[in-house]
Amino acid sequence: MKIRNITGGFTSAKGFKAASCQAGIKYQNRLDMALLFTEVPCAAAGTFTSNKVKAAPVLWDMDIVKSGKPVRAVVVNTGIANAGTGEEGLRLCRETAAFTADTLGIPADAVLVGSTGVIGPNVPLERITAGVAAMAGTLSDSAEAGTSASRAIMTTDTVNKESAVAFELPAASGEGAVTVRLGGMSKGSGMIHPNMCTMLGYLSTDCAIAPPLLQKALSAVVKDTFNMITVDGDTSTNDTLILLSSGLAGNRLIDEEDENYELFCAALFTVCHDLARRMASDGEGATHLIETHVFHADTKENARVLARSVVGSSLVKAMIYGKDANCGRVLCALGYAGPDFDPAKLVITMSGKSGDVCFYKDGCVQRFDEEKALRILSEHDVRFDCDMNMGEAEAAAWGCDLTYDYVKINGDYRT
Amino acid sequence: MKIRNITGGFTSAKGFKAASCQAGIKYQNRLDMALLFTEVPCAAAGTFTSNKVKAAPVLWDMDIVKSGKPVRAVVVNTGIANAGTGEEGLRLCRETAAFTADTLGIPADAVLVGSTGVIGPNVPLERITAGVAAMAGTLSDSAEAGTSASRAIMTTDTVNKESAVAFELPAASGEGAVTVRLGGMSKGSGMIHPNMCTMLGYLSTDCAIAPPLLQKALSAVVKDTFNMITVDGDTSTNDTLILLSSGLAGNRLIDEEDENYELFCAALFTVCHDLARRMASDGEGATHLIETHVFHADTKENARVLARSVVGSSLVKAMIYGKDANCGRVLCALGYAGPDFDPAKLVITMSGKSGDVCFYKDGCVQRFDEEKALRILSEHDVRFDCDMNMGEAEAAAWGCDLTYDYVKINGDYRT
Numbered sequence: 120m121k122i123r124n125i126t127g128g129f130t131s132a133k134g135f136k137a138a139s140c141q142a143g144i145k146y147q148n149r150l151d152m153a154l155l156f157t158e159v160p161c162a163a164a165g166t167f168t169s170n171k172v173k174a175a176p177v178l179w180d181m182d183i184v185k186s187g188k189p190v191r192a193v194v195v196n197t198g199i200a201n202a203g204t205g206e207e208g209l210r211l212c213r214e215t216a217a218f219t220a221d222t223l224g225i226p227a228d229a230v231l232v233g234s235t236g237v238i239g240p241n242v243p244l245e246r247i248t249a250g251v252a253a254m255a256g257t258l259s260d261s262a263e264a265g266t267s268a269s270r271a272i273m274t275t276d277t278v279n280k281e282s283a284v285a286f287e288l289p290a291a292s293g294e295g296a297v298t299v300r301l302g303g304m305s306k307g308s309g310m311i312h313p314n315m316c317t318m319l320g321y322l323s324t325d326c327a328i329a330p331p332l333l334q335k336a337l338s339a340v341v342k343d344t345f346n347m348i349t350v351d352g353d354t355s356t357n358d359t360l361i362l363l364s365s366g367l368a369g370n371r372l373i374d375e376e377d378e379n380y381e382l383f384c385a386a387l388f389t390v391c392h393d394l395a396r397r398m399a400s401d402g403e404g405a406t407h408l409i410e411t412h413v414f415h416a417d418t419k420e421n422a423r424v425l426a427r428s429v430v431g432s433s434l435v436k437a438m439i440y441g442k443d444a445n446c447g448r449v450l451c452a453l454g455y456a457g458p459d460f461d462p463a464k465l466v467i468t469m470s471g472k473s474g475d476v477c478f479y480k481d482g483c484v485q486r487f488d489e490e491k492a493l494r495i496l497s498e499h500d501v502r503f504d505c506d507m508n509m510g511e512a513e514a515a516a517w518g519c520d521l522t523y524d525y526v527k528i529n530g531d532y533r534t
Numbered sequence: 535m536k537i538r539n540i541t542g543g544f545t546s547a548k549g550f551k552a553a554s555c556q557a558g559i560k561y562q563n564r565l566d567m568a569l570l571f572t573e574v575p576c577a578a579a580g581t582f583t584s585n586k587v588k589a590a591p592v593l594w595d596m597d598i599v600k601s602g603k604p605v606r607a608v609v610v611n612t613g614i615a616n617a618g619t620g621e622e623g624l625r626l627c628r629e630t631a632a633f634t635a636d637t638l639g640i641p642a643d644a645v646l647v648g649s650t651g652v653i654g655p656n657v658p659l660e661r662i663t664a665g666v667a668a669m670a671g672t673l674s675d676s677a678e679a680g681t682s683a684s685r686a687i688m689t690t691d692t693v694n695k696e697s698a699v700a701f702e703l704p705a706a707s708g709e710g711a712v713t714v715r716l717g718g719m720s721k722g723s724g725m726i727h728p729n730m731c732t733m734l735g736y737l738s739t740d741c742a743i744a745p746p747l748l749q750k751a752l753s754a755v756v757k758d759t760f761n762m763i764t765v766d767g768d769t770s771t772n773d774t775l776i777l778l779s780s781g782l783a784g785n786r787l788i789d790e791e792d793e794n795y796e797l798f799c800a801a802l803f804t805v806c807h808d809l810a811r812r813m814a815s816d817g818e819g820a821t822h823l824i825e826t827h828v829f830h831a832d833t834k835e836n837a838r839v840l841a842r843s844v845v846g847s848s849l850v851k852a853m854i855y856g857k858d859a860n861c862g863r864v865l866c867a868l869g870y871a872g873p874d875f876d877p878a879k880l881v882i883t884m885s886g887k888s889g890d891v892c893f894y895k896d897g898c899v900q901r902f903d904e905e906k907a908l909r910i911l912s913e914h915d916v917r918f919d920c921d922m923n924m925g926e927a928e929a930a931a932w933g934c935d936l937t938y939d940y941v942k943i944n945g946d947y948r949t
Contacts, residue, residue: 172869172877203862205878205897238862239899356866433848434944441945447618447653451771454587462587463620482620484654523938529849530856 121286122386124393128281130265131302132325134158134365136258139271142250144243145198145236150271152247153195154254155321156223160189161363163231164334166341168358175201175208176232177359179216183228187330190363191229193321194219194251197274197306199242201234202356211242218248222255233319235274235306235357269304272319275403275528280305282393284386288326288370288379299326299368301386305345305360305394318345318398320360322390326383327366328373336384337362344391347423347516348399349431362387399430399517400499404524407439410502412515417507421458422514428456429503430518439501440520444469444492446478449503464508471495471502536701537801539808543696545680546717547740549573549780551673554686557665559658560613560651565686567662568610569669570736571638575604576778578646579749581756583773590616590623591647592774594631598643602745605778606644608736609634609666612689612721614657616649617771626657633663637670648734650689650721650772684719687734690818690943695720697808699801703741703785703794714741714783716801720760720775720809733760733813735775737805740783741798747788751799752777759806762838762931763814764846777802814845814932815914819939822854825917827930832922836873837929843871844918845933854916855935859884859907861893864918879923886910886917 130137134157142152165184167177183190194215201208216230234242258264269279283302290297303322328336337360345360366372373379400408411429416422429435432452438445449467453460467479473494476487495501545552549572557567580599582592598605609630616623631645649657673679684694698717705712718737743751752775760775781787788794815823826844831837844850847867853860864882868875882894888909891902910916 168870170866170869171871171873171875172865200862203865203877203894203897203899207898237860238866356862356869433940437941437944440941443945445652447615447771450587450618451585451653454585454771455583456586458586460586462618479618482618483622484618521941521944523941525848526852526855526936526938526941529852529936530858 121382122389123285125283125285125300127262127283128265128269128302128304129155129321129323130260130262131283132300132323132365133367134325135323135363136260137264137268138254138257138259139267140250140253142196142246144196144246150267151197152250152254153268153271154251154258155193155268156258157191157363157365159365159367160191160229161365162330162333163190164337164362166338166360168355170356172202172356174234174357175204175212176234177357178209179212180231180233180359180361183231188228190231191225192219192223193231193233193361194247195233195272195319196242196247197272198236199234199240200236200238200357201242202238204241207241211244214244215247219251222251231361233359235272235319238356265304272304272306274306276306276401278401280394280397280401282390284389286382286386288368288382291327291369291371297369299370300324301326301390303390303394305398307398318358318360320345320394322362323365324362325365325368326373327368327370328364328383332373332376332380333362333364336387340384340387340391343514344388344395347427347514348395349427349516349518396517399519402519403528404522405519406522407520408500409436409439409518409520410500410515412502412504412513414504414506414513415508415510416458416512416514417510419512419514422512423516424458425453425456425505425507426514426516428452429505430516433521436518436521439496440522442493442496444478444489444496447484450479450484453505460507460509466506466508468504469495469501470504471498471500473498536797537804538700540698540700540715542677542698543680543684543717543719544570544736544738545675545677546698547715547738547780548782549740550738551675552679552683553669553672553674554682555665555668557611557661559611559661565682566612567665567669568683568686569666569673570608570683571673572606572778572780574780574782575606575644576780577745577748578605579752579777581752581775583770585771587618587771589649589772590619590627591649592772593624594627595646595648595774595776598646603643605646606640607634607638608646608648608776609662610648610687610734611657611662612687613651614649614655615651615653615772616657617653619656622656626659629659630662634666637666646776648774650687650734653771680719687719687721689721691721691816693816695809695812695816697805699804701797701801703783703797706742706784706786712784714785715739716741716805718805718809720813722813733773733775735760735809737777738780739777740780741788742781742783742785743779743788743798747791747795748777748779751795751802755799755802755806758929759803759810762842762929763810764842764931764933811932814934817934818943819937820934821937822935823915824851824854824933824935825915825930827917827919827928829919829921829928830923830925831927831929832925834927834929837927838931839873840868840871840920840922841929841931843867844920845931848936851933851936854911855937857908857911859893859904859911862899865894865899868920875922875924881921881923883919884910884916885919886913886915888913
C-alpha cells in the first residue's frame with residue numbers, strides 16, 4: 120500500500136504546531152479557539168464558500184491565499200461566525216492578525232483567520248487576543264495538540280475529525296525515498312452543502328510542492344470529497360479549506376504533473392475523503408450515513424449532480440431515518456436532479472454490510488425482500504448504487520438522515 | 535373589484551360536474567377517487583412535472599393535452615402514484631380511460647388520468663373501474679360535489695383546497711357583459727418543490743378562449759404561483775395541473791392578447807395564487823406559512839431564485855418552527871441562491887400582523903427588538919421582505935416550516 124493511514128491530524132507533518140484554549144467567545148467551559156503555527160513560511164492553497172455573502176474571515180483569507188504570500192499562522196474561533204458584520208468584521212480580522220503577528224514575531228499578512236458560529240454578532244476582540252496570548256505559550260507539534268485543536272473548532276459536531284496519511288517520494292538528495300506526511304482536521308455539522316467545501320478545514324503537509332500545483336491539487340480533490348457531502352442544502356457564509364505546505368519532508372520538489380504529483384493527489388484525496396465522510400456521518404442529528412454511488416453516467420458532472428440529489432433529498436433522508444424502504448424516493452430524486460437519462464436503463468441497488476437488494480430495473484420498481492431491506496436500513500451506513508447505463512463517468516456523494524434532532528438543534532440554535 | 539372571490543371550486547363554472555367515492559385503492563374508509571366530467575368537449579391546457587421519471591398518468595395526459603384533442607373527463611386516484619411502473623403502468627391508464635369512455639359514452643382519448651401516492655406498486659384496475667362505475671351515476675354540478683372531489687384527491691393534506699372567482703367579459707351577442715367563472719382544486723403536501731407545479735390540480739372555466747391562449751395563460755401564471763412554493767425541495771414524478779374550458783359562459787371568444795385576455799390571466803392568477811399559498815401553508819407537518827418577497831432585483835428570474843432560496847432553506851424553516859429569530863440564515867440563503875448581488879445594499883425585514891423588524895442593512899445584521907420578533911414568529915404567517923436595491927424586478931415565494939411532524943410523516947409514509 121503506497122498510502123498509509125497514520126494516527127494524527129494537523130501536526131502529523133513536519134513543521135506544524137497547534138494549541139487551543141477556552142476563550143469564552145460564546146460558550147463557557149469548552150475549547151473554542153485554536154492557534155495553528157508553522158515553523159517555516161508555508162505555501163498556502165485554499166478553497167472558499169461560493170456564498171455571495173462571505174464572512175469577514177473568508178474575505179481576509181482569500182486575499183492572502185490569492186496573493187501567494189507565505190502563511191505562518193491561523194487563528195480560529197467558534198461560537199461567532201463574524202459574518203454579516205460589514206466593515207467592523209474586517210477590522211476585527213485585521214486586529215486579530217496584527218496582535219497574533221506581534222505575539223509570534225511574524226508578518227500580519229502571514230496570519231489567516233477562521234470563524235464559525237452565529238451570523239450577526241461581532242467577535243469580542245479582547246477575548247480573541249487574550250486567547251491568542253494564552254495559546255502562543257503552549258504551541259506544540261504533539262499529536263495531542265493537534266487533536267485538541269480539532270476539538271476546539273467544533274460547534275454542533277458530536278465528534279472531532281482528524282485524518283492523516285504517510286507515503287514515500289523521491290528524496291531531494293537524489294538517493295532513495297523520504298517519508299512525506301499529509302494530515303488535517305475539519306469541522307462542520309449543519310449548514311453543510313456541497314458548493315465549495317461548506318466547512319472549516321485545515322490541512323498540512325511537509326511535502327515540497329510548487330504552490331500552483333498545491334492549489335491545483337486541492338481544487339481538484341475538493342470536487343470529489345468535501346463538495347460531495349450535504350447535510351441540509353445550506354451553503355455557509357464561512358466555508359474555508361486551507362492546505363499549508365512546509366516542504367520539510369526532504370523530498371525532491373514536485374514541480375510538474377508527474378507520477379509524484381499523482382501520488383500527492385491520491386494522498387490528499389485519502390485525507391479529504393476521510394474527513395468529508397466523517398462530516399456527513401456526523402451531520403446534525405444524524406443517525407445514518409447515506410452514501411450514493413452513480414455509475415456509467417454520461418459525464419462526470421452529471422454523475423456528481425445525480426449522486427448529490429439522492430443524498431440531498433429530504434424524503435430520502437426522512438425514509439432512512441424511519442427505516443422505510445420507500446425506494447421510489449431514490450428514483451424520484453434522480454429524476455428531478457436535472458441530467459437527462461432513460462428510466463428504462465436505470466438500475467438501483469441498496470446495500471449495507473448485511474447484503475443488498477435491487478429495487479429498480481427495467482423501468483419498474485421491483486419486489487424485494489422487505490426483511491432484508493429492514494436489516495440494511497438498521498445499519499449505520501446505507502448505500503445506494505445507481506447504474507445509469509449511459510457512459511463511463513462515476514461519482515459518489517455522502518449525506519445523512521433527517522431526524523427530529525436536526526429540527527430540534529436548528530429550532531433553537533442561538534439559545 | 536373586477537375579480538370577485540366566490541365559494542366553490544371545480545364545479546363553479548358552467549358545464550362541469552364532479553363525483554367521488556371510497557374505492558379502497560390503498561386507504562380504507564376514506565374518499566380516494568374523484569371523477570370529473572364536462573357536459574361539452576373542453577379545450578385543455580396543462581403543465582406537468584419536469585422530473586425525468588414521469589408517472590404513467592403524466593405521460594398519458596401529456597399526449598392528450600399536446601394533441602389538442604378535446605377533454606371530457608378526468609379520473610383521479612390517491613394512494614398509489616402509478617410511477618416507476620413501466621409499460622404496465624401505461625396499460626393501466628389505457629384500460630382506465632377505455633372503461634371510463636365506455637361508461638360515459640365519450641372517446642377514450644378524451645379521458646385524462648391522475649394518480650398520487652406511493653411510487654412503485656401498480657394501481658388495482660378492478661377497484662378503479664368499480665369506482666368509475668359507481669361515480670358515473672352520482673356526477674353533479676353542485677358545489678358539494680366539487681368539495682367532495684377536492685377531499686377525495688387529498689393524501690397527507692390536512693385540509694382540502696378549493697378556490698373560485700367570477701368576473702365580467704363582453705358578451706358574445708355584442709350587447710353588455712356576461713359573468714365568467716374560473717375555479718378549481720389542488721392537492722399536495724409533501725414532495726412539493728417549484729419545478730413545474732409539483733402537485734395535482736384541476737381547474738375549470740366557462741370562459742370562451744382560444745386553446746393556444748388557454749395554454750399560454752396557464753404556463754405564465756404557474757411560474758409565479760405553483761412554481762413558487764416549496765415544502766421539501768422534492769419535485770414529484772406525478773405533478774399535473776390541468777385547466778379545462780367549456781366556453782359556456784357566453785362571452786365573446788378571447789382570441790388575442792387584449793384587455794380581456796389580461797383580465798382572464800388575472801383571474802387565473804387569483805385562483806392559482808390562492809391554491810398555491812394554501813398548499814404551502816398545509817405542507818407536511820407545517821405550523822407556519824413562510825412568505826418571502828424579493829424587491830428591486832435585477833431580473834425577474836433572479837428575483838424568483840432568491841425568493842425560493844429563502845423559503846426552501848432547511849435552516850430558515852427550522853428556525854421559524856423554533857420561533858428563533860436567527861436572521862443570519864435568511865441572509866445566508868440569499869447568498870447561496872446563485873444570483874450576484876451587493877450585500878451592502880441589501881435590506882431584510884421580517885414582518886407579521888403584529889409589526890415588523892428590520893434585521894439586516896448597510897452590510898450588517900441589525901440589533902432588533904427580540905420580544906417584537908418573538909411576537910411575529912408566534913403568528914402563523916411569517917413574511918420576509920428582501921430589498922436588493924438593484925433593479926425593478928420582484929417575486930414572491932411561499933413555503934412552510936420544518937417540524938418534527940415532517941420527519942415523522944416521511945419516516946414511515948408507506949406503513
